Amino acid sequence: MGATAGAVWGRVEQQDFRSRVRGTLLGVSVGDALGAPVDVLDLEEIREAYGADGIADLVFAYGRRGAVTHLTQLTLFSVDGLIRAQVRRDTGAWHPPTDLHRAYLRWASTQRDWGPDERRKDDGWLAREEWLYARREPTRALLIGFGDDTMGTLESPKSPAELGPEATARSAPFGLLVGWEPQLVVQLAVECAAQTHGHPTAYLSAGAYAVIVHGLARGESLDAAVQRALGLLAARPGHEPVSGALQHALGAVRQGLPTAARVEELAADGSADGVLGAAVYCALVGEDVRHGLCLAVNHDGPSGATGALTGGLLGALHGETALPPAWLAELEGRPTLLELADDFAMEMTQGPALHGPGGSSPGWLVRYPRA
Structure with a gap:
């Protein structure tokens, strides 16, 4: 698999990249x-509870405003796993899906344990964040997939009939590997999705989402990024539902003003391909980030996953400053999100200065142990 070369980054490029990394992670979390x-809730119930326009602001859930779910939690552990994979590469142990699986097992511990276990020094800093030890409606596929140490693979996937969008929703960070070739981004996302979602529709949706984010993080338009994803999907068996959903989303843009009914039609039964298509549509037609996200959550389908995917796309496209500041101010775990985003950006742009032949930063290796 490919890698990111740190020596080619100028200051302006580093600042733009950091903004897009922050935007992606914050966007996923705000949408979630x-x-x-x-x-x-269906649309009628949403409007009954929040008015004719539906939900238009952060409201209470899990005892606070701005609370996130397992979708954000797992996205954070995706980032943690990617950093750890880069650090572990120094040892010659270069198999990112394994490092991601270990990261997801650390997430699984947050769903079982009361709090961090200080005796597990190799867990790194993210697994010691107490606010993450909260069970926020993880699906059965996630609990089964990460319920033991056996890693699902494409040859032997976990839950081979699972069509849900959860693996797709944790895959935005793979798209931030901007130094990788697009086909390798797809492959990594697909392999990691198969750890919980073994149906081709689910894991190919994850691959498509990751490579769309990858295009946006590299400065492409959303339409161009989707077209690239379609080209890469075409060679993979079982791609038809995912390709069809993306093409349907592109076509829907030309069908008049956006409506909840159109989002619901795209999301269909809530499977990964439909939610991906709905998110792409919302990101394409939204007048701004707020409008796109409100469109993504006010419909009969899975509001959380559609919002998370839409937020990741808009954050990667526009960077952190385009996100509504009032929402960011109330977002659960925002300091952790920003710290992790900045660590990821630093690792990807300046990794050799943190760990490499010339020496290693002890503090960095405490945060992201090689073990």
């Missing part, structure tokens, strides 16, 4: 938080 309170 906006949609979480209405995830199980």
Whole structure:
């Protein structure tokens, strides 16, 4: 698999990249938080509870405003796993899916344990963040997939009939590997998705989402990034539902003003391909980030996952400053999100200065142990 070369980054490029990394992670989380309170409601129930326009602001869920769910939690551990994979590469142990699986097992511990276990020094700093030790409606596929140490693979996937969007929703960070070739981004996302979602529709949706984010993080338009994803999907068996959903989303843009009914039609039964298509549509037609996210959560389908995917796309496209500041101010775990985003950006742009032949930073290796 490919790698990111740190020596080619100028200061302006580093600042732009950091903004897009922050935007992606904050976007996923804000979309998740906006949609979480209405995830199980249909549009009529949403409007009955929040007015004719539906939900238009962060509201209470899990005892606070701006609370996030397992979708954000797992996205954070995706980032942690990617950093650890880069650090572990120094040892010659270069198999990112394994490092991601270990990261997801650390997430699974947050769903079982009361709090961090200080005796597990190799867990790194993220697994010691107490606010993450909260069970926020993880699906059965996630609990089964990460319920033991056996890693699902494409040859032997976990839950081979699972079509849900959860693996797709944790895959935005793979797209931030901007120094990788697009086909390798797809492959990594697909392999990691198969650890919990073994149906081709689910894991190919994850691959498509990751490579769309990858295009946006490299400065492409959303339409161009989707077209690239379609080209890469075409060679993979079972791609038809995912390709069809993306093409449907592109076509829907030309069908008049955006409506909740159109988002619902795209999301269909809530499977990964439909939610991906709906998110792409919302990101394409939104007048701004706020409008795109509100469109993504006010419909009969899975509001949380659609909001999270839409937020990741808009954050990667526009950077952190385009996100509504009032929402960011109330977002659960924002300091952790920003710290992790900045660590990821630093690792990807300046990794050799943190760990390499010339020496290693002890503090960095405490945060992201090689073990």
